[in-house]
Amino acid sequence: MKWTNKGNEKIPFMKVVEAVRQNPAFCIYGAGQYGRELYGLLKEFHLLDCFIDNDKNKQRNGFQGVQVIGEDEYWKKEKRPLIVIAASAENTENIKLHLQEKGLICNQNFFIFKEFINKIFPIIVYFIFGKVYVNLSQICVTERCSLKCKKCAHGCYAVKSDKEDLTLEQIKKSADVFFAKIDYICEFVLIGGEPLLHRQLAEAVEYIGSRYRDKINIFSITTNGTIRPSGQLLDACKRYEVLFRISNYSKQLTKLEKQYQLLKALFEENGICCIIGRPDSSWMDYGFEYLNRNGTEEELINVFDRCDTPCHEIRENKFYFCVMARSVSENLSKNVGEDDYLDLDKLKGPNWKRELLEFILGYSEKGYLDMCNFCYGAECYEHPIPVAEQL
């Protein structure tokens, strides 16, 4: 979306804000992995009523120390809270249809996890608490990688092994600038390339963890699982409850399966959480290497708006809406969109929080990124490719 009235754009979901003012409580439908993520967020803002789950065990014992009720109990409540469905894609669809049959309306009485944490929660947090919340942001500590995936969405296969990483000072500055403006984030990620190649990753975790951990729901490192973390890194990750997300490439690179299990055991031994991705998921081809839309302004704004990527990046003072746009442009030497970021240092004046909210919701000066010209965006799902094919 293109800014036409910066700082005063019309914001959607204002009826939801009103409903939350009237009854500041949500039920999370699904006491599992997504429910746990959402629990942290809603708890932080004192907006959690209970979980809804059919699992009788969970109903008996609770989940995350919170009451779990069956759906029947929900309908008996006098003042029924809004619901967020936090389940797998397939279960989400079933629950959604079921709630609609019961007369509830999507985006009015109930919400879907991804859209809620990405688009609706920032609005609730801004208007009810006067704070700035963002769903996800990353620091790419290095563009180097220990693998060479043909279709790496960051274009890391083209990066020379001697390319300079972000220095520790640059990482510190990125975190400082970011948290000077953002009050709370659902997930803050250290990523690459392969982040474990960065020689001072433990210091980076220590710095961010010691200063900003209370502003982060999930502090994570995304790794391809090829490198064993050092003792120093494990210590820092334990101290600051860092979650390791291991991308699962075992279908393509079968020998990695054993490595994942070794890592899992190591993390368990050290009291660190890790999630190994599903092995059967496919990748999407964004078309960065060959697509050129030669789009008009209107077409590119449409591509950007439909894409709705949640993967933002902070790089010193520069807040990029799309980490792929920045990294691919740089790593594949496309060198376009070099000004496609919000300068957080320059964000000043009485209305800066509102401007930042609008940016998070997808507003910008141009309304698109130059890299959208070279990207399938939302259409990428029509172009599935095998996971992690190597060059």
Ligand code: SF4
């Ligand atoms: S492991 Fe990840 S960062 Fe490395 S080349 Fe593959 S997709 Fe890119």
Ligand code: SF4
């Ligand atoms: S369409 Fe634009 S915003 Fe979306 S992933 Fe591609 S470059 Fe990023």
